Amino acid sequence: QVQLVESGGGSVQSGGSLRLSCESSGSTYGSTAWRGCMAWFRQAPGQGREGVATISRRGITNYADSVRGRFTISQDNAKGTLFLQMNSLKAEDTAMYFCAAVACVYHNTPGFSRDEYIYWGQGIQVTVTS
Numbered sequence: 001q002v003q004l005v006e007s008g009g010g011s012v013q014s015g016g017s018l019r020l021s022c023e024s025s026g027s028t029y030g031s032t033a034w035r036g037c038m039a040w041f042r043q044a045p046g047q048g049r050e051g052v053a054t055i056s057r058r059g060i061t062n063y064a065d066s067v068r069g070r071f072t073i074s075q076d077n078a079k080g081t082l083f084l085q086m087n088s089l090k091a092e093d094t095a096m097y098f099c100a101a102v103a104c105v106y107h108n109t110p111g112f113s114r115d116e117y118i119y120w121g122q123g124i125q126v127t128v129t130s
Contacts, residue, residue, distance in 0.1 A: 003026050003119075004121035005121055006124040014129065017085070020097055038054070044094060051111070052064050054110040062109070093128050095126060099120075102119065
């Protein structure tokens with residue numbers, strides 16, 4: 001079982017930056033036995049949950065078109081922490097942000113379907129004001 005806890009959200013003006021973190025804990029995460037695919041999703045009021053960025057066990061990253069070039073996903077495997085650096089934020093980035101994880105094989109490239117992921121954080125609010 002894996003627990004995920006997001007932090008680093010808040011309110012920022014348009015054009016600003018925020019860095020989200022997702023701390024992982026559990027019986028296997030953070031040990032050599034755990035290797036998973038991870039992702040950030042977001043959900044704006046009245047809208048569905050959409051994938052923002054993913055990272056594979058090999059460190060291969062993928063981004064939604066709406067954030068490519070502005071957001072960077074990274075992870076510290078030793079500490080079991082996932083990050084999302086968000087730059088040049090826009091009002092349309094306002095949403096609840098969630099980290100997600102799933103055990104995956106080494107060569108797997110994770111996708112943006114929420115059904116792929118088993119473990120989810122509670123989410124953290126990001127508000128961008130214009």
